Amino acid sequence: MKNAALLLVFTVMCAGAASAQQSNVIHIATKQDATVQMSKPPIRQGSMVQIVVTVNEVPNTNGRVYADVGPADETSPTPGFAAGIGKGQTEVTLTATLPLDAKLGKWVVRKIGYQPEGAREGKELTLSGELSFQVSPHQEIIVPTGAKVTEIK
Secondary structure (H helix, E strand, C coil): CCCCCEEEEEEEECCCCCCCEEEEEEEECCCCEEEEEECCCCEECCCEEEEEEEECCCCCCCEEEEEEEEECCCCCCCCCCEEEECCCCCEEEEEEECCCCCCCEEEEEEEEEEEECCCCCCEEEEEEECCEEEEECCCCCCCCCCCCCCCCC
8 A cells, every 4th residue: 555645736715815826735644444334134126225434544624435336246336325424533324225226136345435525536445344235126116007186276
């Protein structure tokens, strides 16, 4: 793992001078880990998945933790696995609903990332913990087949 710091550079307007600009640098240490905990029973298609993530260092700024999650034999992520994490917080729960047509079988957490508030990009964290779960078929879906208009106002 690299020991150098990842630099994110952004520009802010200086107070009192609308045209003057100053560059500020945010240093993000590269040696950060995330531990993942997941429920072990199979998760049904269309059901909510909760991924509890614990980061190894206490952030001193608000940010966002996000995950790349999907079927073990595919590379495209399922969107929606992200949550805010507050300054001083080390644990966050990422919650998303699996699609009704989610692929059955083994799913994996491929990547966990952290993005400080106000930064354009995040950084990937080193993973540990339980990184897979099983997706099982959903129950029979019952959908309406008709509708009756009961009132128009």
